Amino acid sequence: MSKHWYMLTVTGEDKPGIVARITRTLFDRGMHLGEASMLRLGGNFTIMMMVAGEMDAQALEEALSQVAAELGLSLHIDPMQGGLHRHVPPNFIVRVSGADKAGIVAKVTGVLAQDGFNILGLDSDVAGSEDKPVYIMQIAGIASVPLETLEASLSGLRSEGIDVNVSPVEMLVG
Amino acid sequence: MEALPILTIPDDRLKQVSETVTGFDDSLRRFVAQLELTRQHGPGAVGIAAPQVGHFQRIAIVDCSVTRKPVPNHGNLVLINPEITHWDGYEVGREGCLSVPDYTGNVIRATHIKLKAQDVQGEEHEYEMEGYEARAVQHEIDHLDGILFIDRVVSRRTDLFKRKVYR
Known part of the structure; x- marks a missing residue:
């Protein structure tokens, strides 16, 4: 078929x-x-x-x-083009949280894109309450730059009140 | 000596519970050597368990000495009749499996374990392990109990904050 x-x-x-x-x-x-x-x-x-x-x-x-x-x-x-069996496992996960304000996603993903970070999955939620919303996001992706490069790139966002951290995903095959 | 064929899902034999090893003889050592060869043959496998090659005895090999970033490890470990005696903490990590091609998923595992196991001579050892190596051991011992990591995969969105205790 x-x-x-x-x-x-x-x-x-x-x-x-x-x-x-x-x-x-x-x-x-x-x-x-x-x-x-x-x-x-x-x-x-x-x-x-x-x-x-x-x-x-x-x-x-x-x-x-x-x-x-x-x-x-x-x-x-x-x-659509493409098909099955094209999985790419992520090698980094970026976690973001902060007071919900305009541009938080654009800023974080913009920085990641500049480092060639390819987003494989992004989950985001608005938590907190109506009058005090909090934005929480996890981004899994793949990048060929080292962890230190991503950390340095993202650190600039912290001064803007965005709590962001990146950690490597060490895949285990057993 | 050649690498052994790996059973892959949906092979029901992967759900079989393996038997305790009682004879520590040359045939055991030969099998372990063959299992290690098969592990090295599998792309990037840090561990392998006997049932993955259709041999239903409580034998596993874990070797976390070669990872992209170095992790605390005990070198190449042959674990016969392994038993986790204590576990602590939990953490989500990404796993794949030689028996589950083309799929990876997030699994919650204990971050610290104490382990009792025999070596190929039948001598008993105790280990304290953490992080990646502890995860690998839990993944392999699951195989001995007929459990695959896909039986434990969690969805990041809904399961991350649900406290789950290993086993």
């Missing part, structure tokens, strides 16, 4: 059964699932999922449209 991958994006108000209904529909149409990220963000449920099979993008969208309508979800399908 020629595997043609699509990136399926699904978002909508969170409720039980979204994953079950979407994946059941895909399974019934003979579609295969690849890597996926599914997450509740701000009371919404979000799915980014690799889907492959014989159907083209239009047929796929039609197949899912009924479930999407019933559950109040919006969906989006893009043909």
Whole structure:
């Protein structure tokens, strides 16, 4: 079978059964699932999922449209390049926390980008309370510069009240 | 001597609990040599356990003497009938496994352990270990109990702050 991958994006108000209904529909149409990220963000449920099979993008969208309508979800399908088994393990993790203020993500990631840091995964959350929000973020990624270089680059952000630290990820294979 | 083939998931034999070693003879030493060769053959493996090559005895090898950044270690350790007698602290770290190709994940392990194990002669030793080496030993002993790191993977977002005690 020629595997043609699509990136399926699904978002909508969170409720039980979204994953079950979407994946059941895909399974019934003979579609295969690849890597996926599914997450509740701000009371919404979000799915980014690799889907492959014989159907083209239009047929796929039609197949899912009924479930999407019933559950109040919006969906989006893009043909994608790439495929499975392209994992790159991270060698650094950057942890950030601080009073939530404009530009915190742009500043941290801007500094990392200048060092050639490639972000593989980023989790961020706003914690604290309405009147005292705190931004907390973990960034896993890969960079070829040494730890000291990243530390030096990020240290400038501390004077701006951003608590940021970087630690190496020593992968263990056993 | 050649490297032994590695069992990979979804091979049910990886879930088998291994037996205590009772005979410390030449055939044990031959097997250990072959297991070490297989570890060195596996790309970047700091440890290997006998069940990974389909040999269901409580034998593991851990060697953290060659890492990108040096870590506290006891050199090349052959661990026969290993037993963790004490553990302390916990930490998330990234693991992969020769038996789980193309996948890595975060696992919580004790940061400090005390370990009892026999060597190939049957002599008993006690070790105190920390960090990376302690993690490697916990990963290998899991194999002897039929547990893979994917049985312990945590999601950073939801599990990080949930206190989990090793075993």
